[in-house]
Amino acid sequence: xxxxxxxxxxxxxxSKLHCKRCKTLMEEGVCPxxxxxxxxxxxxxxxxKVKLVSTIVAFVVLIAVFVIIQIVKD
Numbered sequence: 001x002x003x004x005x006x007x008x009x010x011x012x013x014x015s016k017l018h019c020k021r022c023k024t025l026m027e028e029g030v031c032p033x034x035x036x037x038x039x040x041x042x043x044x045x046x047x048x049k050v051k052l053v054s055t056i057v058a059f060v061v062l063i064a065v066f067v068i069i070q071i072v073k074d
Contacts, residue, residue, distance in 0.1 A: 017038065018024065019031035029038040042050070 017026045017029070019026055019034060019036050021036045022031065022034045024031055024033040026032075026036075026038065029040065030036070
């Protein structure tokens, strides 16, 4: 199936999205009436970055706790 204008669905996709809650025409994935947002999954690159940052933060917290315990013991 051809990708047309960056749309993976080609000719079958609706040209405009309507809100699931209030049926208003949505603007850039957000409903101007009720604020409902279309779910957009994270890209693989963003998921990998979140995993890396959370791992680094957990490691730094672990080291800080270890250092504080060693200082308190002395």
